[in-house]
Amino acid sequence: MVKIPRGTQDILPGTVEKWQYIEEKAKELCQRFQYQEIRTPIFEHAELFLRGVGDTTDIVQKEMYVFKDRGERDLALRPEGTAAVVRAFVEHKMFGYANQPVKLFYTGPMFRYERPQAGRYRQFVQFGVEALGSEDPAIDAEVIGLAMNLYETLGLKKVKLVINSLGDSESRSAHREALVAHFQPRIGEFCADCQNRLEKNPLRILDCKKDRHHELMNTAPSIIDYLNSESTLYFGKVQQYLQRMNIPFTVDATLVRGLDYYNHTAFEIMSEAEGFGAITTLCGGGRYNGLVEMIDGPSTPGIGFALSIERLISALEAENIELPIKQKVDCYVVSLGDSAREYSVKLLHQLRQAGFAADKDYLNRKAKAQFKTADRINARFVAILGEDELQNGKVKVKNMENGEQVELELAQFIQQFSELSQ
Structure with a gap:
């Protein structure tokens, strides 16, 4: 692998x-x-x-x-x-x-x-x-x-x-000379990187991780004194x-x-x-x-x-800080039966075109499993479309926060759902 x-x-x-x-x-x-x-x-x-x-x-x-x-x-x-x-x-x-x-x-x-x-x-x-x-x-x-x-x-x-x-540059130049004078007599005790930096950029010696506990580090000239x-x-x-x-x-x-x-x-x-x-x-x-x-x-x-x-x-x-992140799904479409499942593709597309975050089942699962998915993804509403609803031109919409359920006209679904979800 x-x-x-x-x-x-x-x-x-x-x-x-x-x-x-x-x-x-x-x-x-x-x-x-x-x-x-x-x-x-x-x-x-x-x-x-x-x-x-x-x-x-x-x-x-x-x-x-x-x-x-x-x-x-x-x-x-x-x-x-x-x-x-x-x-x-x-x-x-x-x-x-x-x-x-x-x-x-x-x-x-x-x-x-x-x-x-x-x-x-x-x-x-x-x-x-x-x-x-x-x-x-x-x-x-x-x-x-x-x-x-x-x-x-x-x-x-x-x-x-x-x-x-x-x-x-003037302050750094004065500080540089002081650093060289400070480290040069004992530079052999430092790592190869520090030895290389002594002439090129002695300030970088102070940032060395290997030699940070060397006694000369604590007594090195402070830049503040050379400003x-x-x-x-x-x-x-x-x-x-x-x-x-x-x-x-x-x-x-x-x-x-x-x-x-x-x-x-x-x-x-x-x-x-x-x-x-x-x-x-x-x-x-x-x-x-x-x-x-x-x-x-x-x-x-x-x-x-x-x-x-x-x-x-x-x-x-x-600090145990939880960011306020929640997956936002406005509507999950639950479909029951072959005709309803086929129509749900259109319904889902209409929701998304209207600006709603929406999804549906693609695994041909039973109603109970579809509702579990809707709950798991924190869907605000569930649109329920079965064979009877399809035949009557209706669609049931359940508010997942308070459990209230209403019936909307299929032909005016987007308009009525927009009003309902405000």
Whole structure:
């Protein structure tokens, strides 16, 4: 038997409705915040992620699915959404749009070759937003507020927002020198990845999973201590706006996002639900003022976030939150006898054309079994059509909530049923 590849999952009926509900709520929220949907290819040129995500990241070094096409071009299944959105922003000259900043959202599968574990898959679905064209700290707060609003809308209570500043290029340069001086004397005690990152991007050492308990990690220079006056003012404004929006947060100077393109604001939203798991991050994002230039576009500031739908669902389960999902069937047609069964096809089609969610029996089952099906799928009404009803031009309709039953004219069924079901 051929089985599903490791690190992937089938989302079956009964579960997929949760996904649909979450995705619909996210789209509704984006509409309120005036973010428009963008859809990019599932695969891109590998160079895009090498340049956009960063060659010192775990994503590029270890986790990307890279392959050659028949033209010997290096392509990659997208491991994240931001680089692809920025590529589209540059390619389609969206920086020239009249309405700025350009505010976008996306939902779709991403691919990373990593060890599968609870809530983490090799194919996973991300929802994310990007706001390109403004360096106002107020839009940092807006983006964070959108993410927090989504979790609140879905009923999550035990979430924690953590923010940090990675500073501007001047601040990062000063911090980089301090990090190199701090780690260099004992870099031999660290993993090969950290040794490689010392000169290329020492900030990434702080994000290492293997060496996170090394004593030098606890004493590493904090970026907060190296922020210049402009970066300090910017970070203070972001905090001020979050406070005005009544969004609680914690400042964590050790927070380092896993992608090279971040500067200034960085943030994560975590689950504090008991039993959620060792990896608590639900959402991560930040500002990336240099990314558009890396992908051959004009100097354009940007900020965004991405969250995993899988981990969101895990957080809902950890807090025992049931989403208000019920299968809606307006009418189930029960037919008795060959002639009635044949006519029921027409009746069912008329119901659907009139805009009603409707279904019927296709297994030639007895009336009792058909009623059980109607009950199981939470049908509001059952239309009962037998040989006698057909001969008299009538159809019985039963309200499944209160048990009341009426008789409607077959020739005027849709009109009368519409009035009855209001």
